[in-house]
Amino acid sequence: MSNHKTKNALRDYSHIPKVVIKRLSKYHSVLEKLDTEGIKNVSSQNLSHEVHVKASQLRKDLAYFGEFGTRGKGYDVSYLHGVIGDILGLKKEWAVVLAGLGHLGYALVSYRGLEKKGFKIAGIFESDPKKIGRNVHGMRIYSIDDIGRVVKDSDVKIGIITVPVDAAQKVCDAMVDAGIKAILNFAPVILHPRKPIFVEIVDISGELSILSHYLTFHAI
Amino acid sequence: MSNHKTKNALRDYSHIPKVVIKRLSKYHSVLEKLDTEGIKNVSSQNLSHEVHVKASQLRKDLAYFGEFGTRGKGYDVSYLHGVIGDILGLKKEWAVVLAGLGHLGYALVSYRGLEKKGFKIAGIFESDPKKIGRNVHGMRIYSIDDIGRVVKDSDVKIGIITVPVDAAQKVCDAMVDAGIKAILNFAPVILHPRKPIFVEIVDISGELSILSHYLTFHAI
DNA sequence: GAATGTGAACGTTTTCACAGCA
DNA sequence: TGCTGTGAAAACGTTCACATTC
Numbered sequence: 001m002s003n004h005k006t007k008n009a010l011r012d013y014s015h016i017p018k019v020v021i022k023r024l025s026k027y028h029s030v031l032e033k034l035d036t037e038g039i040k041n042v043s044s045q046n047l048s049h050e051v052h053v054k055a056s057q058l059r060k061d062l063a064y065f066g067e068f069g070t071r072g073k074g075y076d077v078s079y080l081h082g083v084i085g086d087i088l089g090l091k092k093e094w095a096v097v098l099a100g101l102g103h104l105g106y107a108l109v110s111y112r113g114l115e116k117k118g119f120k121i122a123g124i125f126e127s128d129p130k131k132i133g134r135n136v137h138g139m140r141i142y143s144i145d146d147i148g149r150v151v152k153d154s155d156v157k158i159g160i161i162t163v164p165v166d167a168a169q170k171v172c173d174a175m176v177d178a179g180i181k182a183i184l185n186f187a188p189v190i191l192h193p194r195k196p197i198f199v200e201i202v203d204i205s206g207e208l209s210i211l212s213h214y215l216t217f218h219a220i
Numbered sequence: 221m222s223n224h225k226t227k228n229a230l231r232d233y234s235h236i237p238k239v240v241i242k243r244l245s246k247y248h249s250v251l252e253k254l255d256t257e258g259i260k261n262v263s264s265q266n267l268s269h270e271v272h273v274k275a276s277q278l279r280k281d282l283a284y285f286g287e288f289g290t291r292g293k294g295y296d297v298s299y300l301h302g303v304i305g306d307i308l309g310l311k312k313e314w315a316v317v318l319a320g321l322g323h324l325g326y327a328l329v330s331y332r333g334l335e336k337k338g339f340k341i342a343g344i345f346e347s348d349p350k351k352i353g354r355n356v357h358g359m360r361i362y363s364i365d366d367i368g369r370v371v372k373d374s375d376v377k378i379g380i381i382t383v384p385v386d387a388a389q390k391v392c393d394a395m396v397d398a399g400i401k402a403i404l405n406f407a408p409v410i411l412h413p414r415k416p417i418f419v420e421i422v423d424i425s426g427e428l429s430i431l432s433h434y435l436t437f438h439a440i
Numbered sequence: 441g442a443a444t445g446t447g448a449a450c451g452t453t454t455t456c457a458c459a460g461c462a
Numbered sequence: 463t464g465c466t467g468t469g470a471a472a473a474c475g476t477t478c479a480c481a482t483t484c
Contacts, residue, residue: 016433017475020475022423024429025423025425025430026410029408043443044444052410055444056476056477057476059445060445060446060476062445069445070444070483071443071445071482071483072441072442072483073444073484074443074444088432088433089429089433092432094435096428103326103327104324104331106327107322107323107327111323113408113425114425114428117425117428118432119428158435182434182435184424189249190271198435198438200427200431202422203242204331204334204422205249205334206245206246207404208337208339208378208404209244209245209308209309209310209337210241210420213241213307213309215377215378216308216309217234240453263466264465274454275465275466277453279466280467282467289465289466289467291461291466292465293464293465294465294466
């Protein structure tokens with residue numbers, strides 16, 4: 001193949017399948033573990049096995065973005081970890097805001113894994129006047145009315161919604177108005193953003209429905 | 221409305237795509253909302269629009285399981301809600317066990333949505349001796365050593381893991397040994413069950429990675 | 441020799457377009 | 463006429479198999 005040098009630059013990274021990105025995130029975690037264990041090199045065979053996918057799929061996933069391995073040898077663990085971190089956007093520190101400091105919101109605020117991946121909570125929004133103005137884990141709790149300012153001040157692009165169902169759409173609207181570009185929604189309701197932003201859903205009941213369907217029709 | 225004959229009985233419900241089940245779960249939620257609003261009838265057009273999918277996709281999804289609508293009219297809201305509930309296995313009350321009563325575990329224990337979908341927490345497992353033997357929301361907290369008995373007594377098929385990363389594999393093994401057939405895993409690690417059971421993953425860092433990849437390569 | 445990278449084959453899911461029915 | 467149900471086509475994602483490279 002010619003054009004080896006400019007190849008990566010010519011690629012279009014914008015409509016990679018979401019499943020690929022999900023798997024990339026798993027490779028990233030496993031590579032991180034291998035790296036801390038001092039393992040220097042890994043084959044597509046070994047790495048893919050850890051993630052329960054086929055070796056050819058791992059190689060195809062990486063092929064969307066370029067060539068990162070050495071034939072006959074495998075992948076440099078630390079290098080590939082870095083490359084995937086870049087692809088996932090984890091080299092930047094992302095400021096996020098979180099709305100709803102119930103049990104779930106508190107769980108996420110306390111979850112150290114977010115910081116490890118470069119997500120920093122720039123503000124927490126609550127409707128309960130008793131909580132507003134206080135601090136939790138060193139983070140300030142605001143009224144939703146202040147979201148525009150906080151988003152602007154900290155250049156926030158991502159919002160996390162952990163409010164009750166009935167408040168979710170209202171909060172979504174406030175986030176979109178404030179300039180949020182992507183939302184992670186934990187409320188069990190389908191959001192209809194006024195502008196076409198990116199919404200990821202974490203639906204616990206949905207996941208449990210899959211399990212119960214599986215148990216009903218497969219093997220009990 | 222009852223011309224469905226033996227067609228349904230002939231179908232094989234066992235390897236329906238997981239995406240279809242996920243969407244079914246969303247249709248189910250929306251139908252529930254419409255039902256409580258007193259809406260009697262809905263077209264594939266209207267229902268699919270609520271869930272952000274194409275009308276043809278909704279119809280194809282339902283076609284896996286049978287014919288439930290009336291040509292020229294649409295779907296009976298209450299009837300279709302019931303049908304999908306059956307398909308998802310929500311007519312049965314599923315006993316589940318939850319391991320790990322940290323913030324996230326506590327959030328799920330307090331989450332009334334589980335009961336609404338027919339999931340009842342039969343036992344909570346903790347490693348902290350100070351919590352063992354106590355009650356939370358009327359539910360008993362056990363040592364993981366008791367999981368075999370609890371699973372047997374309550375005929376539990378589903379386990380939820382909300383323990384820290386380092387303990388997750390050990391808990392997974394204990395659940396599989398106890399006879400659990402399906403696991404919902406919130407720990408940020410890939411589980412390797414000793415037997416080939418069904419594992420669903422809720423990976424918050426993974427979902428956030430998708431958002432950050434999107435923001436990096438699409439529109440910031 | 442060993443393991444990557446990739447075109448081609450394959451399988452699955454989505455969408456189209458319209459026949460069939462109330 | 464209006465809307466479902468469904469074959470056929472298109473789009474998409476996965477796996478195979480092997481040429482390529484170290």
